[in-house]
Amino acid sequence: MPDGFTYQDEFLEAEEEQDLLRIVANEVLHPMVFRGFEAKRKVKSYGYHYHFDSRTITEGVPIPEGYRWLLEKVATAVSLPNTALKELLVTEYPPGSVINWHRDAPPFELIIGISLQSDCTFRFRPYDSDKRTRRSVIGFPLRRRSMYVMSRESRNEWEHSTAPVQTTRYSLTIRTLR
Numbered sequence: 001m002p003d004g005f006t007y008q009d010e011f012l013e014a015e016e017e018q019d020l021l022r023i024v025a026n027e028v029l030h031p032m033v034f035r036g037f038e039a040k041r042k043v044k045s046y047g048y049h050y051h052f053d054s055r056t057i058t059e060g061v062p063i064p065e066g067y068r069w070l071l072e073k074v075a076t077a078v079s080l081p082n083t084a085l086k087e088l089l090v091t092e093y094p095p096g097s098v099i100n101w102h103r104d105a106p107p108f109e110l111i112i113g114i115s116l117q118s119d120c121t122f123r124f125r126p127y128d129s130d131k132r133t134r135r136s137v138i139g140f141p142l143r144r145r146s147m148y149v150m151s152r153e154s155r156n157e158w159e160h161s162t163a164p165v166q167t168t169r170y171s172l173t174i175r176t177l178r
């Protein structure tokens with residue numbers, strides 16, 4: 001695994017996952033639009049909002065109370081005060097949808113991912129295309145109810161993506177600011 005990446009299976013208990021799925025089911029999600037193209041996945045961001053065109057972030061809608069316990073649980077797991085967890089992105093991946101190769105936006109620092117409802121395949125490859133070979137792609141399963149943390153090299157020197165899902169998956173991405 002790239003330096004700075006950690007993964008924990010069963011981070012959430014089954015009941016906690018159900019609680020989050022109930023909250024997520026009530027979210028009004030909108031199709032992700034990137035450089036004029038509409039992706040299949042749907043998103044809603046809280047706390048801060050990153051604008052791809054101007055490459056800036058602005059303060060957005062506060063993170064709803066229903067996610068409070070999750071932020072506290074995550075903050076404890078990563079040894080940060082929960083006030084450091086500034087952004088929450090809710091994503092729905094309908095069957096067949098992906099997130100393509102990318103590195104997260106520069107204003108964010110630590111990236112934490114929680115998976116709900118179905119498993120998926122997560123992949124890393126070097127950011128520097130000169131360092132890429134067929135063997136440099138690392139793929140592994142992300143289980144529902146798991147948590148990963150991306151920092152240091154895994155965040156800055158590697159790109160990540162997910163393979164198409166067979167059944168709808170939700171992810172909660174929680175980020176700190178640089």
Ligand SMILES: O=C(O)CCC(=O)C(=O)O
Binds near residue numbers: 091104160173
């Ligand atoms: O679905 C995931 O866990 C990946 C999400 C992601 O990479 C992102 O929102 O930047």
Ligand SMILES: [Fe+2]
Binds near residue numbers: 102103160
């Ligand atoms: Fe990402």
